[in-house]
Amino acid sequence: MSVVVIGLSHRSAPVELRERFAFAGEKIPGALQALRAAGIANEAAILSTCNRVEIYAATALAPEIAFAEFKKFLVAHHAFDGALGDEIYALAEPHSLHHLFKVAAGLDSMVIGETEIFGQLKSAYELALAHQHTGARLNKAFQRAFNVAKHIRTTTNIQRGSVSVMSAAVELAEKIFSNLAEHEVLVIGAGETSEKTARALQSRGVKKITVTNRSSERAQALAAELGAGTTTVPFEQWPEEFERIDIAVSSTAAPQHILDRAKLGPLMKRRKNRPLLLIDIAVPRDIDPAVNELDNVYLYNVDDLQGIAAEYLNLRKEEVARCEKIIAEKVAALLAQQNLR
Amino acid sequence: MAWFTDRHCFLLAVLLYGSATVYSVFLWRKGFRRDDWVNYFLLAAGVALHTLAMTKRGLSLNACPVNNLYEATTFLLWALGLASLAYALMPRFKFICAFAAPVLFTVGIFALMPSLDPPHGPKPEFSGALRSLHAATILQAYGAFGLAAVAAVMFLVEQRDLKLHKLRALLSFLPSIQRLELIATRLVAVGFILLTVGLVVGWLLPRKDGAAYFADAKVLWSGLLWLVYLEALVAHKFFGRPARRFAVGVIIAFAFLLLTFGITNHFSGLHN
Numbered sequence: 001m002s003v004v005v006i007g008l009s010h011r012s013a014p015v016e017l018r019e020r021f022a023f024a025g026e027k028i029p030g031a032l033q034a035l036r037a038a039g040i041a042n043e044a045a046i047l048s049t050c051n052r053v054e055i056y057a058a059t060a061l062a063p064e065i066a067f068a069e070f071k072k073f074l075v076a077h078h079a080f081d082g083a084l085g086d087e088i089y090a091l092a093e094p095h096s097l098h099h100l101f102k103v104a105a106g107l108d109s110m111v112i113g114e115t116e117i118f119g120q121l122k123s124a125y126e127l128a129l130a131h132q133h134t135g136a137r138l139n140k141a142f143q144r145a146f147n148v149a150k151h152i153r154t155t156t157n158i159q160r161g162s163v164s165v166m167s168a169a170v171e172l173a174e175k176i177f178s179n180l181a182e183h184e185v186l187v188i189g190a191g192e193t194s195e196k197t198a199r200a201l202q203s204r205g206v207k208k209i210t211v212t213n214r215s216s217e218r219a220q221a222l223a224a225e226l227g228a229g230t231t232t233v234p235f236e237q238w239p240e241e242f243e244r245i246d247i248a249v250s251s252t253a254a255p256q257h258i259l260d261r262a263k264l265g266p267l268m269k270r271r272k273n274r275p276l277l278l279i280d281i282a283v284p285r286d287i288d289p290a291v292n293e294l295d296n297v298y299l300y301n302v303d304d305l306q307g308i309a310a311e312y313l314n315l316r317k318e319e320v321a322r323c324e325k326i327i328a329e330k331v332a333a334l335l336a337q338q339n340l341r
Numbered sequence: 342m343a344w345f346t347d348r349h350c351f352l353l354a355v356l357l358y359g360s361a362t363v364y365s366v367f368l369w370r371k372g373f374r375r376d377d378w379v380n381y382f383l384l385a386a387g388v389a390l391h392t393l394a395m396t397k398r399g400l401s402l403n404a405c406p407v408n409n410l411y412e413a414t415t416f417l418l419w420a421l422g423l424a425s426l427a428y429a430l431m432p433r434f435k436f437i438c439a440f441a442a443p444v445l446f447t448v449g450i451f452a453l454m455p456s457l458d459p460p461h462g463p464k465p466e467f468s469g470a471l472r473s474l475h476a477a478t479i480l481q482a483y484g485a486f487g488l489a490a491v492a493a494v495m496f497l498v499e500q501r502d503l504k505l506h507k508l509r510a511l512l513s514f515l516p517s518i519q520r521l522e523l524i525a526t527r528l529v530a531v532g533f534i535l536l537t538v539g540l541v542v543g544w545l546l547p548r549k550d551g552a553a554y555f556a557d558a559k560v561l562w563s564g565l566l567w568l569v570y571l572e573a574l575v576a577h578k579f580f581g582r583p584a585r586r587f588a589v590g591v592i593i594a595f596a597f598l599l600l601t602f603g604i605t606n607h608f609s610g611l612h613n
Contacts, residue, residue, distance in 0.1 A: 161511065171511050175503060178520040272581030275519060292504065295583035304506045311508045 001042060003141050004063055005099055006070040006090040007054030010110050013087035015050075021078050023048040028124075031077060032133040040069040043138040045128035047103075049120050051110055056100060058137035063092035094331050097141060101327045104149035105158065112316045113158040118149055140334070148330045156326070158319045161312030165193070166200040168308040169279045169300070173201065173247055176275050176298055184208045186245040188238055189252035190215075190222040193281045197249045198226055210245065212238040214252070242267040242276075249279045250286040260288035268294055281305070347401070348458070350394035351415060355449035357387035358422075361442035368439045373513040380438040381429055387445070388422040395419055402461065407476035410603055411458030416477070418445055418452065420484025421491075428488065428524070433516040440491045448599060457603070471546055479539030479563070483598060485532030486570070490595035492525040493588035500585060522584045525591055526577060533570045540567065559609035562601065569594050 008018060023031055028046045035041045041057035048054075055074075059066045067090035074080070074088070091099050102108045109117050125142045128134045134142070153159050162168040177183050185206050187198050190213040198209055209230045213219035216234065223230040233241060242248070242264075252258060259278070268276065273296045280287040280301040292299040361383040368377060395415060398406040406412040425441035428434050451457075499518050502510035515521075540563055544554055554560055573590045576582040 168511075172503070175499070175510055175517055176519060178517050178523070269581070273583045275584070295585055298503050300506065307506070308508060308511065315512075 001058050001060045001137055002063070002093045003056065003058050003096050003100070003137060004066055004070075004090065004092050005054055005056050005096040006067055006074070006088065007047075007052060008087050008089065009052035009054070009108065011108070012089055017082075017087055018051070018053060020080055020082075021053045021074060023053065025127075028127055029131045029133075032128055032131060034077070035070075035073060036133060038069070038073065040066060040073060043128075043135040044133050045124050045138060045142070047121055047124040049117070051117075052103075052108075054103075056096075056138065056141070058135065058141075063090075094335055097145075097331045097334060098327060100141060100145045101148045101331060102324075104145040105152045105323060105327070106149070107158070107320060107323055107327075111163050112313065112320065113160075114163075115153075115159060118146070122146065140338075144330065144334050148327060151330075152323050152326055156319050156322050158316055158323050161315060163309050163313050163316070165281065165302065165305040165309060166196045168305045168312075169197050169249070170200045170204055172279075172298070172300060172308075173277055174204070176277050177246065181205045181207055183246040184210065184244055185247045185249065186238065186241050187211045187222070188248060188250040188258070188286065189213055189282065190218040191251040191253075191281075194249050194251040195222055195225065197279060197281065198222075201247065201249075202226060206247070210241055212241075239263065239267060243270050246274060247277045247279070249281065251280075251282045252286050254282070254286055255284060257288040258286045259291065261290045261294065264291045264294060264297065268297065279305070347394040347397035348453070350390050350397060351449070352453060354387045354390035354394060355446060355453065357383055357390065358442055358446040358449055361387065361438065362446045365439035365442050368436065372509040373436050373439070373515055375514070377435065380442065381426070381435055384422060384429075384438045384442060384445075385426055388419070388426060391415065391419050391422060405473035405477055407473065407480060408461060409458055410606060411452055411454075413476065413480060414448060414452035414457065414602075416480040417483045417487070418448055420481045421445065421487040424484060424488045424528075425491065431516075433514055433520075434524075436513075436515055437488075437491060437495065440494050441488070444487060444491065471542060475539055475542040475546060477539075478535045478542065482532040482535035482539060483602075485528045485535060486591070486595050486598060489525045489528035489532060490592045492521050492528060493591040496521040496525060496584065496588045497592075500588075518584070522588070525588060526574070529570055529574055529591060533567070533574060536563070536567055536570070540564070557609050559605045562605040566594070566598060569597075 008021060010018070023046050025048075028048065031046060032044050035044045035055070035057065040061065041055075041059050043058040045056045046054070047056065055070060057066070057070070061069065070090065071088060075084070099108070104118055104121050106113045106115060106117050121142075125134070129139070162171045173180060180201070183206055185198060185201050185208070187194050187209060190211060202209060209226055210233055211219045211223045211226070211230060212233045212235050213222070214235050216232065219232040223232045250258070275296045275298065278287055278291065278297065278299045280299065283302060285301055287299055287301070289299065289301070291297050361380050364380050364383060368380065395406050398412065402408065407416050421441060422445055425437050428437050495515060496518055499510055499513070499515050499521065502513075503518065540560070543560070573587060573594065577584070577587040
């Protein structure tokens with residue numbers, strides 16, 4: 001009996017196709033039961049996320065026969081009547097185990113090194129385990145995959161750094177301020193990106209968030225979305241907040257700069273030159289780049305943040321070779337262990 | 342082993358500081374990305390030998406080894422090295438060793454110049470508990486100022502990277518700039534208190550007839566240092582002097598201290 005994997009992912013199929021083959025969570029136990037009842041798989045688990053639909057199985061059938069059966073099952077189960085080319089991939093040992101380990105470590109994800117897939121894979125396995133659709137072969141393979149993913153996370157830089165604009169902004173704040181719980185944030189403009197950035201800062205425990213917007217209704221709506229500890233100020237009064245706040249996130253639709261050096265200079269004196277992080281995610285920009293020349297002012301615009309995220313992503317890509325080597329060793333060790341039995 | 346003197350011990354310590362300096366260059370080039378213990382252990386081994394050198398000298402004198410420029414400088418460096426090792430145990434502060442090592446190495450080389458360590462007479466010129474307290478507190482103050490300068494350099498490096506939007510600012514295992522600023526300020530404050538205590542104790546010491554305390558070159562120089570650090574602290578804490586200017590001031594003040602420390606001794610009646 002060997003472990004095989006068959007499925008489709010963001011690498012092989014567009015979203016229109018992936019959504020056709022997606023399994024709803026509550027239907028997975030039934031699908032697993034059907035697979036086993038049909039004699040295609042002795043053990044099975046289904047992973048169904050927005051980026052991939054995969055069946056991991058331990059089967060006594062020869063891989064070529066098993067792959068044809070699995071494909072037939074997928075097509076029939078989803079009543080798919082379209083044409084299929086290379087969108088569905090099928091892997092036998094050792095490639096199937098290698099793939100499982102890569103998926104667990106986030107190496108096959110759209111954003112390399114992301115950790116969400118680890119939890120999704122764990123849930124898929126636990127669901128199969130709870131319904132007794134796994135056995136010695138899959139249990140060993142999945143448990144080893146989780147261990148390898150943890151090992152890779154701790155010994156390589158694959159998950160290091162921020163690969164989104166929002167998390168890059170939070171990381172910057174933590175490089176400037178010792179403890180975010182002591183600092184207040186001003187959100188200028190109630191757009192979607194500023195909301196996401198505010199939420200990211202909120203998740204790191206900032207002291208308080210104040211929202212201001214030309215339309216006070218939108219400011220109040222965002223403050224309500226962000227929850228307790230968030231207040232609003234009229235748009236005309238936001239400069240006065242600069243005496244109190246230490247981080248400002250700006251994303252208004254203003255056609256020209258709303259904050260320049262002449263305006264910020266006196267405000268910095270009133271702040272007694274405490275450090276100030278300005279995150280300008282507006283296009284066109286809200287903050288004059290010249291303010292970065294002021295002492296204790298740190299200005300980052302959307303390009304700077306995207307640049308940070310892109311550089312981090314490149315660093316992660318550089319780590320892939322190291323991770324692949326670890327995975328190859330661990331797969332070889334697992335197969336050697338199984339061959340001894 | 343009679344040939345193995347305290348100076349040999351100190352020489353070995355300086356060589357270890359030198360190795361740590363070379364290793365620091367590699368760490369710097371790699372952007373302080375990995376949490377590294379190598380430099381810490383190099384520095385710790387150096388400080389251990391340094392301590393042994395000072396103990397040997399102290400036992401041979403039967404007094405605190407602060408009787409000439411060599412001894413005063415090694416005492417100052419010892420305080421700086423020990424404090425660096427202690428601070429390096431704080432989260433994200435391990436790389437303070439990489440910044441302290443070049444100071445320990447270069448000043449250590451200077452201290453090894455034979456002319457700074459003339460042979461002692463039958464009795465140390467600088468004996469007595471009060472004299473030892475005076476010298477020790479002042480040299481510890483210089484050590485604190487030195488470490489403040491090291492923290493200030495770390496601050497300026499990180500602040501520059503943040504200003505210029507360099508990824509190194511995020512990748513490095515250095516503390517936040519606010520924390521570095523706080524540490525530098527606290528170290529200047531500690532150094533200032535120690536310097537004040539040292540100067541007051543010095544004033545209480547018995548002097549040769551006719552020797553005026555406040556007319557002595559070294560006392561005037563120390564008074565100037567006292568004023569410089571007081572001004573830096575007050576301007577930064579109470580008048581909002583930007584952290585970058587404070588950091589630059591702390592580095593310049595310590596460089597001035599190091600460069601003029603030996604010269605003022607030659608012009609000091611009380612210290613010769």
